[in-house]
Amino acid sequence: MIGVLVDIGFWVLGILAVASAVLVFVVDSMARATYALALSFVAVGLSLLLLQQNYVGVVTVLMMVMEMAVMAVYMVMYMGMNPALMPMSMVHDKRAALAVSVAAFVVLGAGALLVPWPVRRGVPSPDVTAALGEALMGKQMLVMVVVSPVMVATIVGGIVLAAGRTRYDRFGDDLDVRPPRDPERGGVGR
């Protein structure tokens, strides 16, 4: 009985995830596209819960809902229009993109159905979330140790790319230009 319910839940969530992902590129407003993408992420997050990925599923849902909120703010900033009301269709080479996408689906789908997948090895631990925590704090700690500097580099790189004027613009490459090259003169001693 539970197996049937899980099957039904998976198909509902799977169809919802794919349909809302399609809607992202079909609807005629950025705001609706963002909501559709958030819905697709939530459906995938809940599918992960069905696969007993309790921690990863919940993190996916929480992270992506917040990310879509940030994305909506960006759209309002950069599109220069009311994203909920302004219809838009900004695509190029739609036919070629569709052909590539269908070909990718056929290849991946054929692989999924035709590959003789091996039988399951091992059994999941009774509490998969606790097992994940122990792995991260134990023999898999190197993974997190590597991911951490990547995250720091992302923060630094993001700020360098996005900042309009930095100290290098003001003080030169060696930070030795005095007074600083500011667009307006002023301040103490200048």
Next chain:
Amino acid sequence: MTLQTVLLVAAALFAVGLYGAISQQVVVMVMMGLEVMVNAVLLAAGAMWWFLAPDPTGQVLLLVVLAAMTVEMAMGFAVATLVHRHRGSDMTDSATDLAG
């Protein structure tokens, strides 16, 4: 729910994301396509973990995929800001010289 059916759904998601990443002109919409593709990878990796080898090591791989998603998003927003500042536009077609 079998490995094959989950992978089929993941393949559909990946294909939809690929269409978006190739066809869209707005940087943020291209990022949405990439996000859908990474989402598909996440689902496929989750299914592989559960149906093939459900030990904690596989879950760590999923966390790495989530981290990659975060990095992609943060750098994408930074690049969108940079392109908008220099070109006054958020379209990929106005930044073709990035290709070299």
